[in-house]
Amino acid sequence: MTKTYKIALLPGDGIGPEVLQAGVECLSALKGDFKFEFTSFDWSSTNYKKRGYYMPPDGIAQLKTYDAIYFGAVGHQEVPDHISLWGLILPIRKELVQWVNVRPVQILPGTQSPLRGVEKIDWVIIRENSEGEYAGQGGRSHVGTPYEVGTELAIFTRVAIERLMRFAFDTARARDKRLCMVTKSNAQRYGMVLWDEVANLVAKEYPDVKMEKMLVDAMTVRMVNNPDSLSTIVATNLHADILSDLAAALGGSIGIAPSANLNPERDFPSMFEPIHGSAFDLVGKGVANPIGAIWSAVEMLNFLGETKAGDVLMKAMVKVSGDGVRTRDLGGQANTKDVVDAIVKEIGQ
Amino acid sequence: MTKTYKIALLPGDGIGPEVLQAGVECLSALKGDFKFEFTSFDWSSTNYKKRGYYMPPDGIAQLKTYDAIYFGAVGHQEVPDHISLWGLILPIRKELVQWVNVRPVQILPGTQSPLRGVEKIDWVIIRENSEGEYAGQGGRSHVGTPYEVGTELAIFTRVAIERLMRFAFDTARARDKRLCMVTKSNAQRYGMVLWDEVANLVAKEYPDVKMEKMLVDAMTVRMVNNPDSLSTIVATNLHADILSDLAAALGGSIGIAPSANLNPERDFPSMFEPIHGSAFDLVGKGVANPIGAIWSAVEMLNFLGETKAGDVLMKAMVKVSGDGVRTRDLGGQANTKDVVDAIVKEIGQ
Numbered sequence: 001m002t003k004t005y006k007i008a009l010l011p012g013d014g015i016g017p018e019v020l021q022a023g024v025e026c027l028s029a030l031k032g033d034f035k036f037e038f039t040s041f042d043w044s045s046t047n048y049k050k051r052g053y054y055m056p057p058d059g060i061a062q063l064k065t066y067d068a069i070y071f072g073a074v075g076h077q078e079v080p081d082h083i084s085l086w087g088l089i090l091p092i093r094k095e096l097v098q099w100v101n102v103r104p105v106q107i108l109p110g111t112q113s114p115l116r117g118v119e120k121i122d123w124v125i126i127r128e129n130s131e132g133e134y135a136g137q138g139g140r141s142h143v144g145t146p147y148e149v150g151t152e153l154a155i156f157t158r159v160a161i162e163r164l165m166r167f168a169f170d171t172a173r174a175r176d177k178r179l180c181m182v183t184k185s186n187a188q189r190y191g192m193v194l195w196d197e198v199a200n201l202v203a204k205e206y207p208d209v210k211m212e213k214m215l216v217d218a219m220t221v222r223m224v225n226n227p228d229s230l231s232t233i234v235a236t237n238l239h240a241d242i243l244s245d246l247a248a249a250l251g252g253s254i255g256i257a258p259s260a261n262l263n264p265e266r267d268f269p270s271m272f273e274p275i276h277g278s279a280f281d282l283v284g285k286g287v288a289n290p291i292g293a294i295w296s297a298v299e300m301l302n303f304l305g306e307t308k309a310g311d312v313l314m315k316a317m318v319k320v321s322g323d324g325v326r327t328r329d330l331g332g333q334a335n336t337k338d339v340v341d342a343i344v345k346e347i348g349q
Numbered sequence: 350m351t352k353t354y355k356i357a358l359l360p361g362d363g364i365g366p367e368v369l370q371a372g373v374e375c376l377s378a379l380k381g382d383f384k385f386e387f388t389s390f391d392w393s394s395t396n397y398k399k400r401g402y403y404m405p406p407d408g409i410a411q412l413k414t415y416d417a418i419y420f421g422a423v424g425h426q427e428v429p430d431h432i433s434l435w436g437l438i439l440p441i442r443k444e445l446v447q448w449v450n451v452r453p454v455q456i457l458p459g460t461q462s463p464l465r466g467v468e469k470i471d472w473v474i475i476r477e478n479s480e481g482e483y484a485g486q487g488g489r490s491h492v493g494t495p496y497e498v499g500t501e502l503a504i505f506t507r508v509a510i511e512r513l514m515r516f517a518f519d520t521a522r523a524r525d526k527r528l529c530m531v532t533k534s535n536a537q538r539y540g541m542v543l544w545d546e547v548a549n550l551v552a553k554e555y556p557d558v559k560m561e562k563m564l565v566d567a568m569t570v571r572m573v574n575n576p577d578s579l580s581t582i583v584a585t586n587l588h589a590d591i592l593s594d595l596a597a598a599l600g601g602s603i604g605i606a607p608s609a610n611l612n613p614e615r616d617f618p619s620m621f622e623p624i625h626g627s628a629f630d631l632v633g634k635g636v637a638n639p640i641g642a643i644w645s646a647v648e649m650l651n652f653l654g655e656t657k658a659g660d661v662l663m664k665a666m667v668k669v670s671g672d673g674v675r676t677r678d679l680g681g682q683a684n685t686k687d688v689v690d691a692i693v694k695e696i697g698q
């Protein structure tokens with residue numbers, strides 16, 4: 001019996017459509033007891049400028065009928081970023097309760113770290129994806145006056161920290177049992193101290209996993225100076241946002257880094273997206289790096305349970321990168337299409 | 350007429366006393382129409398454990414009678430960080446209205462960046478030092494229950510952003526007229542958007558300075574991939590905390606990075622401190638890198654108006670580093686004392 005996966009495509013802005021197309025071609029080339037039914041949604045900034053909204057009022061309800069969401073990029077120079085993000089990606093993460101964002105970072109064969117002498121990086125960054133600094137609360141008073149005050153309220157709940165920590169410890173246990181927990185509880189004495197406390201409690205359930213605590217500022221130094229000493233990393237929404245971009249850069253290119261916004265309970269569809277943005281300077285040139293999107297498709301396959309296909313796609317991607325079929329951000333000459341063609345060919349072998 | 354500067358020494362914890370001693374020796378070797386009167390305060394974590402407090406109740410009042418504060422490090426494995434920091438360094442920054450923290454980062458001669466092919470970094474990071482994520486507000490409700498909530502409230506005021514931006518634009522103007530303004534106003538729609546608005550307003554007063562806006566996550570990528578494209582950087586208390594540690598690592602070592610907590614109105618003394626911490630693993634071995642503390646002394650001299658002496662000390666420090674008298678964190682063999690002796694000798698020439 002053939003399984004059919006209904007995938008919602010949200011190509012979005014900039015190079016989003018180009019890299020998503022690349023991912024769809026690779027997914028379509030895979031063979032197995034499954035097929036994909038892709039439905040594309042035109043919820044872009046260009047359409048926002050015409051219509052005044054990203055998603056229609058029943059947007060989230062529509063997405064709920066899919067097995068997974070495959071996302072390109074959002075962000076456009078003519079729409080303030082906080083409008084575009086709170087119009088599309090952030091409500092999806094929140095309303096579909098995708099409470100954890102998983103970001104693997106590796107130096108692919110043929111890709112070089114910008115760090116001298118560093119040949120290997122193998123990290124998984126576990127990001128809190130439902131609250132913290134992205135809770136969306138805050139406000140402005142005395143607007144426009146000299147004494148105006150603006151606030152941003154970060155919210156940390158025991159429930160959200162606890163489920164996140166269990167996810168992080170499970171991930172670390174399935175890897176090499178090292179977990180680095182990031183915080184800024186020296187300067188922030190309330191929600192961040194709760195974070196530490198819950199981490200310490202959950203740690204007791206995993207005596208086989210070695211948990212270390214790092215402050216977020218010192219963590220950047222360690223990532224640069226001692227990448228090997230790190231493996232699985234867990235951090236708040238904002239800290240992990242920053243650390244995962246840094247990690248991608250240290251791994252060789254932001255263009256290859258994938259991310260998975262998961263609803264681990266599977267009550268709602270999860271969302272898979274490259275971490276690079278719209279990159280308008282590359283649009284239409286056919287040179288965008290599709291690896292971030294393709295690797296995100298691998299994460300999608302694995303989460304759907306199609307780990308054999310996920311493996312085939314990952315191996316093809318790694319092989320092609322090692323063979324030197326690489327886009328310019330990786331020091332190569334290939335176009336987006338060259339990379340996709342090579343991967344599709346590799347899958348066919 | 351000889352000017353006398355009264356300097357309050359706060360050696361603090363870990364290697365703090367060792368590096369501060371090194372700085373004092375260098376300062377004492379300088380010749381000019383000035384002298385220093387050093388007074389040391391025993392406000393360390395060790396004493397906190399004995400007495401139950403860092404500063405006595407009139408601690409801030411005592412500090413106000415000095416011309417400058419020279420700080421080592423605070424932080425001890427046996428005292429929760431949020432106790433030690435809110436017991437000592439954070440109240441000093443706040444109550445003495447040291448609203449800007451200036452952090453220059455350069456690759457010193459003889460020091461290597463961990464980044465392949467990068468020979469030059471020349472950044473000044475301007476950090477908001479009075480509010481934002483370090484405002485100290487927040488709380489915990491339903492403590493210990495499964496539905497506990499902890500918050501951290503970041504506060505941004507027009508007054509504080511405006512004075513900070515002017516300081517940043519002035520700094521950029523005195524350098525090469527490039528200012529990179531960092532924000533996370535895509536995810537944070539209130540205080541961070543106010544930050545953007547005020548930056549844009551102040552920018553109009555400085556048409557000769559080219560201001561760019563970067564998101565904090567993308568900023569880490571740019572620092573790694575294109576360090577030359579950056580010069581003066583302005584960011585929030587937390588963002589700059591993170592970026593300045595990363596910057597120091599990319600510049601070759603966290604052990605060399607200085608910082609100046611300034612009260613630009615000179616109503617209260619300013620404070621100068623290396624950005625490295627207590628580093629208990631190095632204590633008592635005589636191997637701590639004194640450069641961060643000595644460079645902080647240079648910043649202190651310059652702020653006191655003794656720019657000629659500041660120049661002499663900076664040149665001696667750079668010369669000695671180029672000559673290869675370097676501690677282990679920089680790949681050298683020297684002890685703290687070797688570095689200090691070489692600098693003192695160089696000053697005498």
Ligand SMILES: CC(C)[C@H](C(=O)O)[C@@H](O)C(=O)O
Nearest residue numbers: 085089090241275535536566
């Ligand atoms: C686009 C933006 C909201 C997003 C974030 O900050 O989460 C991006 O930077 C990411 O890392 O996925």
Ligand SMILES: CC(C)[C@H](C(=O)O)[C@@H](O)C(=O)O
Nearest residue numbers: 186187217434438439590624
């Ligand atoms: C010690 C700590 C409070 C401090 C900070 O976070 O400001 C340190 O990291 C720094 O950068 O000066």
